[in-house]
Amino acid sequence: MKTDDVKTTQGRNAFERTEIHSRMRFLEKSAPRWIAPVGILVILAVWQTVTGIGWVSEADLPSPVAIVKAGFEMVKTGELWMNVGTSLARIALGYLLGAGSGVILGVILGFSRISERVGIPVANALYPIPKLAIIPLIILWIGAGELSKIVVIAAEVLFPVLFSTYSAVRNTDPSLIRAAVAFGATRRTVITRVIVPAALPTIFAGLRIGAGLSLLILVAAEMIGAQHGIGAMILQYSSLMMTDKVLVGVVLLSILGLILSRGLVQLERWLLPWKSE
């Protein structure tokens, strides 16, 4: 086609300009930081209004204000701190026991071919068992005391930590090991100075999964057989139909979970400064 042929009546060239803009912009929409607290406030306000004007009965879903009130009451009587303290002690001990043995066993399985051959099939068989199912058995073995809760939590946390540690140790970048050996590192140095630090980020991934699971199993164990603790408290008040106090327990669990995961993030930042940007 001859370009000169295409003319409009004004004599200007009829070809038009088509500009090219990024077509990815629809994916790049950003949101301001203040939107998060505002969003939560809006949700709370709607909740308060819906229950306040009686659309939903306070007996089914207490308003945020009612929950806070109930919480204060429980603080005054002292039951809140007692239950929270009991739960915290269980989760802390159970988590430490489970995570600690998970890391140690994971390192052993990752190193020794014999224990790997024997241990991995065993671990694979035990891992999928819902630890809830063995709570009665554990109570039968060691009684319904504190220890049974701690052991159940430990059993739940153990496996994700064990598997992440094991695979991290097995999959250490061989070029790092070669470098260490080339510069004269002994077997011991390779383990402590190369394999363990290299495995830490993956171990932390297991620790984070374990933290979430520990909260879940804590509540379950406390509901099955405990006098005190957040789980027991929730069960007790729901059988009394005191939904405001039930929700105090639920809110506490949410806070506990947040603290756990934030704490791990902080610990990771502190232990693995080379991972953070």
Next chain:
Amino acid sequence: MRLVLEALSKVYRDKAGQETTALADIHLVVEEEEFVAIVGPSGCGKSTLLSIVAGLTEATSGSVYFDGVLPGRTPRIGMVFQDHALFPWRTVQKNVEFGLEQVGVGKLERARRAREGLRKVGLQGFEDKYPHQLSGGMRQRVGIARALVIEPDLLLMDEPLSALDAQVRLLMQDELMQLWDSVRQKTLYVTHNIDEAVALADRVVVLSRRPGRIVKVIPIDVPRALRKQHAHQVRLMEYAEEIWQTIRRDAEAAFMEGVEDR
């Protein structure tokens, strides 16, 4: 002290019992203050060769030894890796100190020598950075500093520049030349880049492919200090051409097979 490779060979056996001869009958002597480059096509076993000298792989037969070692002295080997192999959890400073830790140098002396080594490779001010905060060229400089600070009796470099882009690579080649001039330690340098070998080495050892044999040893008779000069370019190009003609057929075969160098 010199490094001797005597009748070295390496045979790999896979699970099916299939044998592959990676290296066959390698004889090589690296003298004091000599820079020897090893070039060859993919699959010639040049990295395996370096790995054996570094004590990271067992040879199937033959031996590697230092000759003329003073009694009671353990020769030190410094190594530079293609993928730099820096420890990501260690700062630049601590990475450079790693080799010194292994030979038992005290804390203060370690820190002093690592700082000195980093200054030599132009990285003063980066001591507290982590490897992931550095560019590829800077990382490899850290890798080079880590190998040099132990004052090695033998320097092994396994394609140290081949992970870098073309421009950085040329810059690093010049820097490496100057650095090496200041340490003058016997060096085995593995590369697939012929120009790099010709630019850096006193002798270029050309390996054939599978089995890896020494097919030619070419002394580069242009003083290293003069190799940048225009007058010597033609001579250097002739060396490169000679090497290329030697390995061309093998390189083509490797290309058709698409096998990575092992």
